[in-house]
Amino acid sequence: MLRKARIGPSKMLSYGRVIGRLPKLTRHSHANHFCRPLKYVGIVSVHNLWYSSSSNDKKIYRAPGTTIKPEECVPESTYSKPKRPVPFCESQPNASCPPSCYEVCGKPDDSEKPSDKKPPPQHWKILATLLIAGVTLYAISSSSWFSTKKSDSQKAVSKSKKDEKKRKRALDKIKTPPTSNLIPSEIPYLLIGGGTAAFSAFRSIKSRDPRAKVLVISDEGDLPYMRPPLSKELWYNRDRKTTAQLLFKQWNGAQRSVFYEPPEFYTQIKSLSNSEKGGVSVATGWRVKKIDVPNKLVILDDGYQIKYDKCLIATGASPKNLPVFETMQDELKEKIITFRTKHDFLYLEDIVHNPKCKNVVIIGGGFLGSELACSLARNLSGDKKVYQVYKEKFIMDQVLPQYLSEWATKKAISEGVQCISSSEVEDYSYKNGKLSLVLSDNQIVDADQVIVAVGVEPNTDLAHVSQLETDHEIGGFLVNAELEARSNLWVAGDAACFYDVKLGRRRVEHHDHAVVSGRLAGENMTGARKPYLHQSMFWSDLGPEVGYEAIGIVDSSLPTVGVFVKSSESDNKVQSVRNTHETTQVSDKKNSRSSPQGDAKSESDDTKVCRDDDPKPADKPEVYDDFGKGVVFYLRDDIVVGIVLWNIFNRMPVARQVLARGTKYDDLNEVAKLFTIHDD
Ligand SMILES: Cc1cc2nc3c(=O)[nH]c(=O)nc-3n(C[C@H](O)[C@H](O)[C@H](O)COP(=O)(O)OP(=O)(O)OC[C@H]3O[C@@H](n4cnc5c(N)ncnc54)[C@H](O)[C@@H]3O)c2cc1C
Numbered sequence: 001m002l003r004k005a006r007i008g009p010s011k012m013l014s015y016g017r018v019i020g021r022l023p024k025l026t027r028h029s030h031a032n033h034f035c036r037p038l039k040y041v042g043i044v045s046v047h048n049l050w051y052s053s054s055s056n057d058k059k060i061y062r063a064p065g066t067t068i069k070p071e072e073c074v075p076e077s078t079y080s081k082p083k084r085p086v087p088f089c090e091s092q093p094n095a096s097c098p099p100s101c102y103e104v105c106g107k108p109d110d111s112e113k114p115s116d117k118k119p120p121p122q123h124w125k126i127l128a129t130l131l132i133a134g135v136t137l138y139a140i141s142s143s144s145w146f147s148t149k150k151s152d153s154q155k156a157v158s159k160s161k162k163d164e165k166k167r168k169r170a171l172d173k174i175k176t177p178p179t180s181n182l183i184p185s186e187i188p189y190l191l192i193g194g195g196t197a198a199f200s201a202f203r204s205i206k207s208r209d210p211r212a213k214v215l216v217i218s219d220e221g222d223l224p225y226m227r228p229p230l231s232k233e234l235w236y237n238r239d240r241k242t243t244a245q246l247l248f249k250q251w252n253g254a255q256r257s258v259f260y261e262p263p264e265f266y267t268q269i270k271s272l273s274n275s276e277k278g279g280v281s282v283a284t285g286w287r288v289k290k291i292d293v294p295n296k297l298v299i300l301d302d303g304y305q306i307k308y309d310k311c312l313i314a315t316g317a318s319p320k321n322l323p324v325f326e327t328m329q330d331e332l333k334e335k336i337i338t339f340r341t342k343h344d345f346l347y348l349e350d351i352v353h354n355p356k357c358k359n360v361v362i363i364g365g366g367f368l369g370s371e372l373a374c375s376l377a378r379n380l381s382g383d384k385k386v387y388q389v390y391k392e393k394f395i396m397d398q399v400l401p402q403y404l405s406e407w408a409t410k411k412a413i414s415e416g417v418q419c420i421s422s423s424e425v426e427d428y429s430y431k432n433g434k435l436s437l438v439l440s441d442n443q444i445v446d447a448d449q450v451i452v453a454v455g456v457e458p459n460t461d462l463a464h465v466s467q468l469e470t471d472h473e474i475g476g477f478l479v480n481a482e483l484e485a486r487s488n489l490w491v492a493g494d495a496a497c498f499y500d501v502k503l504g505r506r507r508v509e510h511h512d513h514a515v516v517s518g519r520l521a522g523e524n525m526t527g528a529r530k531p532y533l534h535q536s537m538f539w540s541d542l543g544p545e546v547g548y549e550a551i552g553i554v555d556s557s558l559p560t561v562g563v564f565v566k567s568s569e570s571d572n573k574v575q576s577v578r579n580t581h582e583t584t585q586v587s588d589k590k591n592s593r594s595s596p597q598g599d600a601k602s603e604s605d606d607t608k609v610c611r612d613d614d615p616k617p618a619d620k621p622e623v624y625d626d627f628g629k630g631v632v633f634y635l636r637d638d639i640v641v642g643i644v645l646w647n648i649f650n651r652m653p654v655a656r657q658v659l660a661r662g663t664k665y666d667d668l669n670e671v672a673k674l675f676t677i678h679d680d
Pocket of ligand 1: 194218220226230288289316340462493494509514538
């Protein structure tokens with residue numbers, strides 16, 4: 001039954017960026033690759049597609065504005081809310097609290113304890129009293145001394161606040177265990193990096209080899225956690241106490257933590273080698289600096305060596321900064337941050353709620369920048385302003401067809417974001433503690449906090465020293481279709497440049513890819529020898545009401561056909577179809593044959609066809625509700641190579657099948673019906 005879309009607007013899905021060699025794909029005739037049906041899909045007819053969509057999709061549901069469909073993206077967690085806040089030092093599996101004075105200094109010498117000796121003679125008491133009185137009188141009389149001391153103590157307070165901040169930061173990088181000789185020197189399974197791909201790998205290793213001993217080395221100070229809620233759900237909740245515990249509402253309304261597993265799940269490092277049941281241990285705050293591949297050794301930053309049987313590189317990616325900020329003075333480093341980690345989230349959450357922080361500037365018009373801008377604008381109230389500066393005309397311009405990215409920009413503005421388009425940061429000034437950004441059009445924006453969200457680059461520092469190959473064009477460790485870089489060495493997640501047997505060399509920066517490639521690497525580490533055939537999806541949300549999911553090659557430079565249900569229409573009324581300029585051209589060519597995009601049919605079926613010369617959307621996205629929900633098809637050589645599901649969820653299996661079919665569709669309007677858009 002058609003449910004009226006609550007928000008006139010639409011939803012999109014997908015997140016991150018798929019990086020591929022598009023020119024090469026074109027050269028190699030993408031169509032041919034797609035024409036071979038994927039073994040695991042086995043689509044025979046449209047009827048199958050329909051059937052499959054309705055049977056599979058009902059089981060899982062990602063509500064708008066929620067991060068995770070657990071069955072598809074995130075293995076289940078055993079997390080339960082801790083009853084009391086656990087001190088950091090206790091929360092780690094190999095907890096090592098700072099040593100007590102007793103441990104460091106040994107027991108105090110009994111001879112120095114107060115004893116039952118007789119009290120000192122009376123004249124000592126008189127002398128002490130006189131001394132104290134003298135000092136007190138001197139202090140009162142020398143008022144200047146007194147006042148100096150007072151301001152010193154104020155300074156000491158603010159210094160101690162700064163120290164506290166620094167201490168918190170340092171704590172995030174605390175090494176657990178504190179010395180490397182407590183880490184096993186030999187291990188069957190070693191995972192480098194403690195992010196999503198590593199988490200997914202150890203789950204799959206343990207499910208295939210329950211007694212496996214797995215050691216994770218992570219240079220973050222935390223146990224594995226998921227990143228998507230850091231720019232979305234964690235901001236939707238205004239209860240800062242819950243947020244401070246990194247708890248958020250997931251797809252089914254239940255609260256969960258960003259941590260995949262609670263500390264109790266992990267085996268203490270010191271017990272791992274001798275554990276009969278095996279287990280997973282995480283050494284946090286430790287960095288791998290080299291892999292000696294022939295000798296199967298991993299070398300840590302302090303030179304400690306660990307021998308492995310099988311090793312996974314899951315080092316992920318790091319955010320890029322803008323060259324203009326790269327040489328900034330230390331004082332500014334906290335005012336201009338990138339955003340990737342749990343620590344970045346907690347830092348930003350703290351800063352933006354400081355009454356002194358009035359202007360927050362986000363640089364970048366991609367997923368992360370747009371999500372953060374919408375989340376912050378929604379979360380912050382009063383006189384705080386959230387600016388988003390980006391060089392494109394509209395946000396998410398590289399992924400969405402122009403009309404949708406224009407709509408999304410209007411949506412962001414209606415959320416309270418001050419969008420500054422077609423602009424780049426050229427310079428900055430910092431005077432009397434005030435930071436101002438100088439933009440390309442000489443516009444000046446004052447900024448109390450800047451977040452740079454201009455993309456990431458894969459962490460491949462290990463490659464050169466370890467004699468591993470990387471891809472010069474798209475980055476990442478080169479691996480084959482089984483995700484293997486060398487014998488006994490695999491790579492998964494953002495850092496892998498893998499061979500996609502359908503699409504050629506690719507690197508993907510998505511959560512779903514990290515989960516599935518991590519899982520496959522884990523399987524292959526235990527002997528499965530399977531190729532990576534998964535077409536990963538991604539998603540993005542503009543606040544809790546608008547979201548989209550995407551799959552395949554979702555590149556706004558491709559021709560697209562969008563089929564949307566108007567939020568006010570009834571079930572049987574079909575959709576409005578909107579072609580991008582490029583698609584119109586394709587359609588035109590096709591019209592002489594059979595109008596593969598179904599334009600003519602659509603019009604005769606009372607479906608609204610929006611063309612490029614349509615009137616401009618109204619200022620408020622709510623008014624222009626043509627994009628309530630729908631499907632956007634991305635075409636290459638008239639074949640669907642990418643799909644965006646806008647404000648509709650649970651249809652990813654259908655999208656996968658449409659992509660895998662790799663044929664020309666006579667009427668995309670009909671294909672859109674497979675997604676039962678009006679059923680939500
Ligand atoms: C704020 C945010 C929101 C996002 N939202 C979405 C979303 O909505 N949808 C989506 O599909 N994707 C999203 N992503 C992207 C997704 O989170 C990433 O694609 C995913 O985390 C990649 O997982 P990974 O395991 O490959 O790398 P990571 O999660 O980056 O983990 C890599 C780990 O390895 C560590 N490491 C690196 N080098 C070393 C070394 N030499 N030694 C030891 N440890 C090392 C790193 O410190 C890090 O902890 C988001 C990302 C961010 C930052």
